[in-house]
Amino acid sequence: MRGKCLIAAFMLISQGTLGADTPATSSFTYQGVLKVSGAPASGMYDLQFSLWDAPVGGVQIGSTVTKAGVTVLAGQFTTSIDFGSQYPSAKRYLQIAASPAGANTYSLIVPRQELTATPLASGLVLPWTATTTAATGITLTAQLAPLWGTATNGFGIGVYGQNTSSASGAIGVKGSCNAGLGVYGEGGAYGGRFSALASNATGVWGQGGTEGIGVGGTGMTAVRGDSSFGGTGSYGVYGLSHSTNGTGVYGEASAGSVAYGIWGRSTSGYAGYFGGNVSIAGTLTKSGGSFRIDHPLDPEHKYLSHSFVESPDMMNIYNGNIVTDERGYATVRMPDWFDALNREFRYQLTVLDSLDSDEFVQAKVVREMREGCFSIRTSRGSTAVSWQVTGIRRDAWAEAHRIQVEQWKEGAEAGRYLHPELFGAPASRAMDAKR
CATH class of the missing domain: 2.60.40 (Immunoglobulin-like)
Known part of the structure; x- marks a missing residue:
């Protein structure tokens, strides 16, 4: 297993005051990242953990703990370790060896990692609380995740933070990082979900640097906004720019002739509505067109519309x-x-x-x-x-951009209609139907 390295460990240190009735054990949860030749490992691995009194050499404390068949996914793994009561005031160092499951070819991971947890903190069994009058109730320190939680029931919460202050700057949970991720979430349904209960509150608010991104995302739907409230002031996605040359909402598509920078769809209203001038630097393709104004003779009650004059030529x-x-x-x-x-x-x-x-x-x-x-x-x-x-x-x-009067539908457009109902085809055959 040459080239294997283990980085990012989890260990708890508590500086708050824990309830006396909090159950404690000598077992603690360890989370790490396993890499092979610099790339995240995946698969089943056997891991050996041993406790030492020095970062190099020294004397082993207690017995070696072997964890067979630990699942490693995208480099990450989690397991529990119990060395017993081996945490006096003296420093302790964790040595790890790893082997593909069943191969019995262990390789040492260097250097050893200093353990700074106390037996009480490492053995916390949720739920537990800490109360303090200081600005921070509990301070936790580790190489990877100073605060980490697991919920095993269907509606459990791994990590929960609450701030009951009414001040506008109050924060329930805050994460910060100089170069990486301030807060990271991962889930089968939602990596992170945020709710704001006040009538004028914001569920998700992001702020980026001079050239950064306030809210970003990747996936089939990178960013989605869903508004269930009625009325004209309800927005699924709302973009606002205060810059002189800024853009409220910007969309870009770079793959294929049927990709869309911005796609709007409505079954009854407007797929897109603009309350000002519209500039298009390319070709406007449409099924029909007209102008519509307030009727000159009855502007309060009527519209007046005229159709465009079309031709196959420009x-x-x-x-x-x-x-x-x-x-x-x-x-x-x-x-x-x-x-x-x-x-x-x-x-x-x-x-x-x-x-x-x-x-x-x-x-x-x-x-x-x-x-x-x-x-x-x-x-x-x-x-x-x-x-x-x-x-x-x-x-x-x-x-350079002559209109092609007749052309074949290709790729995802083949077999679909702009208006399937006019040809007796089902709505699922529409160009804008979900695929």
Whole structure:
């Protein structure tokens, strides 16, 4: 077992006043991390523990305790050790040897670890309490976990902290670490669960450094917020930035063409609602579109909506009215950026004859778009003409991102619908159905 090292041990030291009726034994719980060649070990291991009176050499105190078949998961293991009453005021040092289960090839773990627990503290059997008037009721010190608890019943609590003070800065449980994790939790259902009971309280609050993260997470759902309260002020996830150039909620997806930076879904309301300007630096893909405003004639009770004008091309539309000269000619001048933005022009001309004269007046384009201008002619001079010109976008972004009018559904999208109910398919076949 070359390259094997054991780090991070658990031992209790109590500086509080324990109840006299607290049961105590000489057995204590030991938690450690076992590594092989620098990597966390996993599997079954036999462990030997012995007690010594010196960090090197010295005399062994009592007998060697062998723990066979200890489960090591991701490097971590927990076991109980009982050396009997071997804790006088003199220092004691723990020596550990490890072997794969049944192999009987033990390797010593060096150096030995000093034990600083007293028999009473190492033998605590929960529940127990400590009462003190000092700022800290109990101070515990160890290399890995100075405070550690185990609950074996279905509703037990391993570690519990409570602060009954009404001060806003009161803390029930606090953990701090210079480089690692201040508080670490691990569970089959929840690694950590936090509840705030006051009506305006916060269940989880995180604060990061200048470039850090206040609340982070990993997993199928890295961060989830669930609000069960009714009303317009209820939020599953609420993001707020006070920075001049900050972002209230930021989402990013970097894997695959059907990954989503931010995904919203609603069966009855809005999947996303924005109360201000919206800027999109890419392509907006939608099943339909419209504007909706308060109705100009009845803004208190009605909306007014208009649909977008769509085309398979990236088409721009320009229009206006012009009056030809006495000879029937007129030139329409477009903005100076027109040629740089558009190509492939189409024209429509309509003669305006509010007098409804018997003469049928014709209009035609006599000079197509060139240098931002096109010219028209009417069969009668001084005639009003309504014109419309369309052009296909030719700017750099449009040339690089042409819309693919028809395309195959691929990957996770294949076999699914944007609107399955319109084709007689079940809701489970929707693009946004849980997969």
